Amino acid sequence: MTTWKHTERAIAKRLNGRRLGATGGATPDVITDRLAVEVKHRKELPGWLKDALAQAVHNAGERLPLVVLHEAGKRHADDLVLLRMQDLERLLSKQF
Structure with a gap:
């Protein structure tokens, strides 16, 4: 089963970015040189x-x-x- 953490990692990889981890909403889920990405995982x-x-x-x-x-x-x-x-x-x- 895919979790939201796995999804964030996959998006970071596809965008050549970095997953910042669970920070309670203080930072984006994934950052790249050009993007600040919020990742939402739903069934x-x-x-x-x-x-x-x-x-x-x-x-x-x-x-x-x-x-x-x-x-x-x-x-x-x-x-x-x-x-x-x-x-x-x-x-x-x-x-x-």
């Missing part, structure tokens, strides 16, 4: 979220697929952006 993610990303991937062609999550009445500067790990890795390596 299952919401279906509508996975469906939205699948739609973005399907429609992207050679472009970067991502989903923007906007909460009604809130500022767009605070919108959330969701993309796949493989696409983040490509973006960081400048293959997009």
Whole structure:
């Protein structure tokens, strides 16, 4: 069974970063030269979220697929952006 610690280690490795360990929320879970990463491990993610990303991937062609999550009445500067790990890795390596 995958634990949240294992997930943090795996993400740190994929991003060439370092896992900082459990610090009670005082620091990011993983850091890299460019990123401060919070890792959330769940048994299952919401279906509508996975469906939205699948739609973005399907429609992207050679472009970067991502989903923007906007909460009604809130500022767009605070919108959330969701993309796949493989696409983040490509973006960081400048293959997009």
